[in-house]
Amino acid sequence: MANKQDKKDEQNYNDEEAMKIIALQDERSGEVYMQLHGKYFKEIFHFLRSKTNDVIHAEELTAEVFCRLWQYAKSYKNENKFESWLISIADNVYKDFIKNESKRSNILRRLENFNEPAQTNSILLTLIEWA
Numbered sequence: 122m123a124n125k126q127d128k129k130d131e132q133n134y135n136d137e138e139a140m141k142i143i144a145l146q147d148e149r150s151g152e153v154y155m156q157l158h159g160k161y162f163k164e165i166f167h168f169l170r171s172k173t174n175d176v177i178h179a180e181e182l183t184a185e186v187f188c189r190l191w192q193y194a195k196s197y198k199n200e201n202k203f204e205s206w207l208i209s210i211a212d213n214v215y216k217d218f219i220k221n222e223s224k225r226s227n228i229l230r231r232l233e234n235f236n237e238p239a240q241t242n243s244i245l246l247t248l249i250e251w252a
Contacts, residue, residue, distance in 0.1 A: 136203035143194040158187055161204070165211050172215050182218055186211045 134142065134153055142153045165186050170179035189210050197206060 137199050140194055140197045140199075140203065143191065144197065146194075154187075154191060157190065161207055162187075164204075165207065168208065168211055169215060173218070178218070182211070182214050185214045189214065 133156065136157065139153045139157050143150045143157075162183065166179055166183045169182045169186075170176065173179050173182065186207070190207065193210075197203070
């Protein structure tokens with residue numbers, strides 16, 4: 122349980138300030154990142170859950186969104202509302218997911234049509250590379 126001093130020391134930043142700190146990747150970045158994660162996790166998860174209709178995929182994609190937030194913090198421009206920027210990342214993550222799912226589905230369909238082990242093994246190796 123956090124004591125009063127810990128609560129006093131914990132600073133809350135607005136989204137733009139938080140992104141500047143995360144971009145620096147200094148000793149405060151992890152804590153500030155966790156504040157943004159806590160603030161936006163549910164919204165991003167529900168957005169992706171509504172797109173995927175699958176809890177597990179939504180969880181995985183939400184994790185990817187927050188990885189990209191960390192990865193691309195330096196590219197964040199304060200021109201747009203932070204929340205809109207984060208939703209656009211989530212939308213791009215979802216589009217990547219759909220594109221990859223489509224590729225996997227096509228390969229599985231091709232796999233069903235092959236009877237020769239050499240062809241099947243080639244397709245399976247491709248699937249493994251994408252996994």
